[in-house]
Amino acid sequence: MNPAFSARLVNGPFGDPGLYVHLRFEGRALLFDLGHNDALPAAEMLRVSHVFVSHCHMDHFIGFDHLLRLFLAREKKLYLFGPPGILDCVEGKLRGYTWNLVDNYEFALEVAEVAPDGIKRVLFPAATGFKLEALSAAPFTGTLLDEPAFRVRTAHLDHRIHSLGFALEEKTHLNVDTTVLDRMRLTAGPWLSELKHALRRAEPDDFLITARWREQGQEVIRELQLGELRGTLVKETRGQKLAYVVDTIFTPANAARIAALAQGADLFFCESPFLDEDEDQATRRYHLTARQAGLLGRAANVRKLVVFHFSPRYAGQAERLYREAQQTFQGENEAERGEENVESRA
Ligand SMILES: [Zn+2]
Numbered sequence: 001m002n003p004a005f006s007a008r009l010v011n012g013p014f015g016d017p018g019l020y021v022h023l024r025f026e027g028r029a030l031l032f033d034l035g036h037n038d039a040l041p042a043a044e045m046l047r048v049s050h051v052f053v054s055h056c057h058m059d060h061f062i063g064f065d066h067l068l069r070l071f072l073a074r075e076k077k078l079y080l081f082g083p084p085g086i087l088d089c090v091e092g093k094l095r096g097y098t099w100n101l102v103d104n105y106e107f108a109l110e111v112a113e114v115a116p117d118g119i120k121r122v123l124f125p126a127a128t129g130f131k132l133e134a135l136s137a138a139p140f141t142g143t144l145l146d147e148p149a150f151r152v153r154t155a156h157l158d159h160r161i162h163s164l165g166f167a168l169e170e171k172t173h174l175n176v177d178t179t180v181l182d183r184m185r186l187t188a189g190p191w192l193s194e195l196k197h198a199l200r201r202a203e204p205d206d207f208l209i210t211a212r213w214r215e216q217g218q219e220v221i222r223e224l225q226l227g228e229l230r231g232t233l234v235k236e237t238r239g240q241k242l243a244y245v246v247d248t249i250f251t252p253a254n255a256a257r258i259a260a261l262a263q264g265a266d267l268f269f270c271e272s273p274f275l276d277e278d279e280d281q282a283t284r285r286y287h288l289t290a291r292q293a294g295l296l297g298r299a300a301n302v303r304k305l306v307v308f309h310f311s312p313r314y315a316g317q318a319e320r321l322y323r324e325a326q327q328t329f330q331g332e333n334e335a336e337r338g339e340e341n342v343e344s345r346a
């Protein structure tokens, strides 16, 4: 299967949190969290269309300035989602600079403050020195972004403040069957992306697709009806899913929320700052241990668990955190703990 998105952590496991997700068929990217992100090349950062901030502790938000600086002279809008308080945090950052030479700039930042009882959207246009303009208010449904190809959902997690966990879901994965392509005497080209877009928009069977490619220097054009390609040339399979959870405590309510959010994910990025031996410390700081991350991965039936956001106290011992998380995730070191699991701890 040709994956629809590729994801990578912006920094190493001891660095600030941040997940860069390249939407391969969309030519753009999503960014989860704004820790230090100088390591991200400008060209990649500029592909970002939507930013999702879990919460505004420094290690998750200090990269806002770098992002703003790169986008400032661009003629585009950037969308940012964050937990209750995000509007004040963004406004505070923007008020920290002088904006007397940007009146002809077209850049604008649209921010959505995601509270359990509703989502408030505002616009900060560069041209007005980023003066806040109220846009709209809507009820909270759990879905932040709903596009033809994918959606982003969120859950409010407990970090003694709200920390947002996120799930990115491709709605369905569309695969081109190359044997059918050959049988129909067609050649691959950018028209296949147009075909997939038409299928995602649920266009009718008589919708016309223009297949174009070059053959021996000549352009070949064939008009096809969507109905003859749906289910034959292009087959639907389950879409890809990834989940991102950071800075949260292991409590029954939280564990249930995380398991629901990340359920069935192909990739689960989960913080694990502490080892099980320091569980008290993790609980006091409203963070997870590597073992708890493993339990959450199991409860959510994810395919692959990636742990990160390690406490500096384990510098040079990353292997211990990885091992503890994976062993628990695989169910290897839980036997001596009897029947204890997410539900019974919960
Ligand atoms: Zn935090």
Ligand SMILES: [Zn+2]
Residues within 6 Å of the ligand: 017, 057, 059, 060, 246, 247, 309
């Ligand atoms: Zn953190």
